[in-house]
Amino acid sequence: MNVLMIYAHPESHSLNGALNKFAVSHLENAGHHVQVSDLYAMNWKSQLDANDTLAPLAGDHFHPSMDSKQAFEQGLQSADIAAEQEKLRWADAVIFQFPLWWFSMPAIMKGWFDRVYAYGFAYGVGEHSDTHWGDRYGEGSLSGKRAMLLVTTGGWESHYSPRGINGPIDDILFPIQHGMLFYPGFEVLPPLVIYHTSKTDDKKYASYCQQLAHRLDTLWQAEPLPFRQQNAGDYVIPALTLREDIAPGEGGFGVHMKS
């Protein structure tokens, strides 16, 4: 199978660098084809702006979504954006690897999503009607592909537990896993999160590699997170609120998972 890694860490001699090399070699030894978008090494441009389109502006001034649409439709996107989209088309699975900085991904990876996720590619896809509100949240250009987060954090696991002060890790990652990955159609596998990285010694590193190897070996068998599909009947269209008879009276991120 084809595996794409989107990887963001500024130093190759780091825990993340080592885990990235381990993952590539483990996947290749198992016969998979691997491409890595090493965003720091590529000097990836983070900021979405008018230079991302080679097409004439759709209006009088630059408009992020309208000009993304125009550039995508006309095949006039910046070459770095088009190349990443092509890698996504090629991939059967995508692993996003990053250190958790301020409870989200590093800016350079956010810039990958902001720019590669073009209008017509990752959003604004499919018909909008009274029964179908676009191909999103379970449908879309990336459906049939799997995605997984590989995340490191300096913080302690208990600080990210259900009652931990940082908030539960599942909730912290929801805007990424649901909002960025499930949205354009990925099946999202449970994340592999490595905590308290300042205390990594040889024994712990061996255990991380073992966990990662297991996750890579089961990329095609693991059960994805049970997010609810938007157009499968659970939501009222176009308000897109969860039907009143499902998890009645409850709110929050958790209701968007089938129980």
Place this chain on the structure above:
Amino acid sequence: MNVLMIYAHPESHSLNGALNKFAVSHLENAGHHVQVSDLYAMNWKSQLDANDTLAPLAGDHFHPSMDSKQAFEQGLQSADIAAEQEKLRWADAVIFQFPLWWFSMPAIMKGWFDRVYAYGFAYGVGEHSDTHWGDRYGEGSLSGKRAMLLVTTGGWESHYSPRGINGPIDDILFPIQHGMLFYPGFEVLPPLVIYHTSKTDDKKYASYCQQLAHRLDTLWQAEPLPFRQQNAGDYVIPALTLREDIAPGEGGFGVHMKS
């Protein structure tokens, strides 16, 4: 009072550009001093990397937090980082203005947090003991200052409601408001969120300005979000889980607000 706006939009002829100009002029007319960090206009560097420190590396290779600590302590940070920290020291209130892209801030603003929030400035501050786990979550370098988000989104309000498909807006913003603003000590005011921006006409724009003016006029009177302070007795130290007798059996972001 001194108000700093951290502002990220690639086009000044936009709703965000207009609201930014409105806010500056409204605040100045009320007698306040205003500085704007217009991140796109400044060509702000988004990616945290080894060029952010002018100090010798703390170890054999670049280490994001250890080298941030060293550079901050020695006064050898990159000049753009030090300048933003100085603006923060000057400010009595900080307004972060951005369009919500993929359920978070644009990469260029994430890069502002990744880089300006140095070790020793925004984290790694204060003693760590059995009764006090660092000056964070309600204490820290930025305590006594107020912060507010001003956010626009193309999505509909119902999609961000308590049972809306995107997840509740309060939860989407929690990693920012609690994790990035309350963490180094800001008092965080409720956000001003403007929805469905593609449908903005003159009448709606006037209403947005009116709402924004009201929020600016009450910056020093509004009640901050009631996040729980880390070291005030609600959390078990060092696990930093909420005490068992508070909101017993409950989890999620909501338990970190006093009810």
